[in-house]
Amino acid sequence: MIRLALLSIARHRAGVVPTALVVLVGVILLSGMAGVMATGLAPSTPDDDRAFLVQFPAILGSWILGIVVFAVISTVGVALGGRTDEIRGLRLIGATPGQVRRMVAVETLVVSAVATIPGVLLGYGLGAGIVAMTASTGVISGTAPLAPGVLFPVVAGVIVIIAATVGAFVGSREAAGRSPVGEPSAVKRARAARPRRITAAVLLAVGLGSSMTALAMDPDSVYATAATGPGCVLVAIGAALFAPELLHLADRTLIVVLRKFGGPSARLAATNLRIAPARIRPAVTFLILFIGVAAGTLSMQAIENQAAASGSGIGQLMATINYLVVFLIAAFMSIALINNLVASIRQRQGELSVMSSVGATIGQSTRMLVAETTIATIIAIVAGLIGSIAVVIPFAILKTGSATAAFQGIPLLAVALVAGGIALLTTLASGTTTARAARMA
Template identity: 50%
Template sequence: MLKLALRSFAHHRAAAIATGLVALVGTILVTGMMSLLGTGLAASTAAADRAFLVQFPLIMGGWTVAIVLFAMVSTVGVALGGRAGEIAGLRLIGATPRQVQGMLVVETTAITAVTALPGLAGGYLLGWVISRSMHAAGLTGAASVFAPGAALPLLGVLVVLAASVLAAWIGSRSLARRSPVADAAPPSRSRTGRRPGLGRRVAATLMICAGLASSATVLGMDPADVLTTAMTGPACVLVAVGLCLLAPELVLAANRALAVLRPAHRAAPLHLAALNLSAAPDRVRPTVTFLTLFVGVAAGTLSMQGVENAAGTGGSTGEVLASINYFVVALIAAFMAIALTNNLVASITRRRAEFAVMSLVGSTGGQTHGMLVREIGVATAVSTVAGSVGAFVTVLPFAVVKTGDPLQAAAPLPYAITIAIGAGVTLGVSALVGRRVIRTA
């Protein structure tokens, strides 16, 4: 099975690069936060700086680990989705579902292990840069030098490695257990009589409720307490992840809403896009998943910092801390943008055979490209709306406690910046990659 996994790895370089890039950036972010935490716990750190150097990486690191785990699961799931035929072939020649899952876990673990060393080095560098910025701004004293140690950064590497194993196991479970001679379309009901996706919807509901509960607890806290940020930040992540899990339902709702607005006689690209969204909403599911996560987390955290600024957390310390927060949020947003791009490329490339069939039945390249852009446009619209609503709802209690003005949570600049970047990346990558794939198909 190990030899088969290594051979399969060699034939799926594009998917391996996509997974490896997500694992690399995730390792850098996680180990960077761990190196700061190690510095805060070091014996040489001044007692006056210890609380800040422990609280800051714990808050930011918690968000980062949750985002990296979800991104790994989604990326591996998309990469494996394009290998259904290969996996069915393995099942036909006698491979058991557990053997198939084991092969895919070995592949993903090997990819993540390759990125571990450069990711660890990048994490040390990231932690050192943030530590120097804190020292230069006067947030930490001269005695509190960067001393990450080895144990905590290595633990960060192991966390990402464990996330990759879990992602491969979860992402390959349904694919490996599917009958190789069964219809590829998902059944309307499972063997137990339950509708497929019930567990996913329950998990999404629990995450959204947990996020809203975490956000609401801020209403009973002191505005100056750092726990207000510690409770609101994870709330943004939980609500965004919960909305991501509801991606198929979001696409279906958007398509039904568009059905009311569509003209009776519409152009071929719009007609084809409408048919695709109705028949196979999972084709744009990766886009909805990552763009909703991007908008929800980035807009929520930027809005939180805007509320902090409006609350008058003034002085040079407050300004520098805001700069560091913006820097870390920018890194997390860049990570999610990379994951979004990888998944867009993978999901569009998987549709090469579909585009070839459309060309054979008379669709022009322009019509097929227009269909793809309109599909992604609907996914972008529903993602930005869902992510923005999730960010606003979670930041609302934070704004009330900090400023007494709930409208501070709706300040337009964080949402406008986030939506512009997310929509620009999504539509730009889709247009460029789609044009190339359609032309070669």
């Protein structure tokens, strides 16, 4: 199985790039947080700085680890979508679903181990930048030197490798368990989707429950943010896991409108999404996660600013933490979103080649792909913003006494525009390139 996995990596070098990039960025972020924590635990660190340098990376590191696992699961699922024939062939010659999943897990283990080496090295730079930035804003004194050591960043890299390998084993479940002959029945599809739906419901409940505990906190305490922040992440992941159901709901509402009033490309996109919604599911998944976390965190900071203006709140400390959280997680999710969009579009070169052979132009094929991404963006914006607002309402009540403060127009609009812009520009660029390659094939 190990030899087969190594041969598979050599055969699918381009296919492992998205997974490698997701792991690389995840290692950079987590090892950077580990370096900050090691600095906080160093004997030379002043006691006034120690609490922030230990607690902040511990909280943010747990968020990052959860998002990395989720991103790897989704990325592996997209990559396996382009290897359907290979997996079917393995199953036909006697490979069990467990053997296929172990092969994918070993592939991810090898790729993750290779990506971890530069990731840990770059993580040192990130940790130094975080310490320098927080010192420049006055959150810490900055008198103690950076002391990341070797153990903490390396352990962080190993944790990401293990998490990615487990995520790959979980993410390959559907592809490996699919019958090599025929399509699964509706009953089997519903049964296969049950664990995902249960997990999503649990994450939503835990996330909302975490945010509700903020009502019992002191308004001037950092623990209100510490309770609401993880709630944003958990609810976003839970909502993202419901992407297939959201696409099905959109098929009954939004896509009907496109069929009646859209142009040829929009109608073709609507038909594609009804027949094969899995093609655009990765975009919906990552967009919901991006929007949910970023919108929730920025709304929290806007509420904190209002509270500070009215004489309460903890001001600059929370601003530094929240903006740093948004920047790091948004950067990671942007890379994951772009990787998965490009990978899923490139897998459709055969489809675009057939369209070209029957007369479709490069522009028409690209507009179809952009229309699909537009649908995914609308779904993600609605789901992501609703989830973020629901999580932030208890925080808004605690800080301002009013639930309406959770509706922060400018942050929510900014996040929606950035997420939509990234998705649509990526689709336009990758779609044009792939459609041109398909026309020349």
